[in-house]
């Protein structure tokens with residue numbers, strides 16, 4: 039029986055990190071056959087590409103070490119143990135405190151001019167744009183990796199029907215209108231755009247098509263993942279709890295499916311993923327009028343604590359090329 043891919047990857051890494059064979063065998067889970075492992079290690083040893091594998095593994099080991107150094111140094115700064123909440127920042131302060139250092143921050147008081155904060159009640163939305171055709175992700179409870187299956191799970195409905203369901207259901211993760219389904223660019227939702235503000239100097243109002251709408255009941259969960267764009271996550275109604283993890287925890291990239299992590303951020307399984315014992319989580323809750331800056335690359339897990347409506351914006355004035363992510367994605371080959 040061939041060894042599973044994750045076991046082969048783990049063995050390859052351990053072998054090229056010069057972990058002694060006895061130590062590798064001692065660390066094997068009980069259900070992995072030792073004879074198959076020994077045979078696999080022999081193929082590694084005999085591989086004509088052993089040098090190239092060795093180079094790659096050494097590079098990964100050094101990147102992980104560099105991440106650990108950064109994290110250890112960061113722990114000396116108590117302000118990094120929480121996500122700061124700051125009242126109004128100038129664009130320059132925003133660049134210095136959050137955007138340039140790639141640090142999450144909650145901006146408060148900067149959405150005061152958003153008409154959406156006062157107008158976007160469920161009744162108002164049903165009345166004004168209730169007929170808008172929207173795509174809602176359905177049956178999310180049927181698979182662990184629902185967000186990877188967003189296209190397959192999306193179904194058309196109207197905003198009115200969806201809002202009425204949100205009001206009826208107490209808490210649920212079964213249905214969620216997520217950013218990728220259909221957003222503020224949809225013709226029928228365009229009347230809502232005038233209700234948004236612009237974060238003058240931080241976001242660029244001329245860059246359209248980069249704002250996304252999230253609508254759902256209490257209980258929606260977006261599992262741990264990282265984006266490839268900087269994101270200003272603006273909470274309009276309801277409350278959401280974010281768990282954030284610094285990308286300097288490079289070990290997290292060992293257990294991924296595309297941009298999603300196999301790790302449950304709310305319940306760390308340290309038995310299965312021992313490196314989690316060293317990983318620190320930052321938790322922050324946002325409510326109406328809060329804008330969370332989510333830096334590109336930061337891992338985040340999001341749970342809605344009440345019926346919620348959010349707009350995420352990626353049209354920053356000082357765009358940096360975060361989309362230049364030309365790495366192969368595990369789980370997608």
Ligand SMILES: O=C(O)CCC(=O)C(=O)O
Pocket residue numbers: 252258259260265269271278338340341348350
């Ligand atoms: O609000 C959510 O459920 C997820 C938000 C998110 O992951 C994002 O904006 O990148």
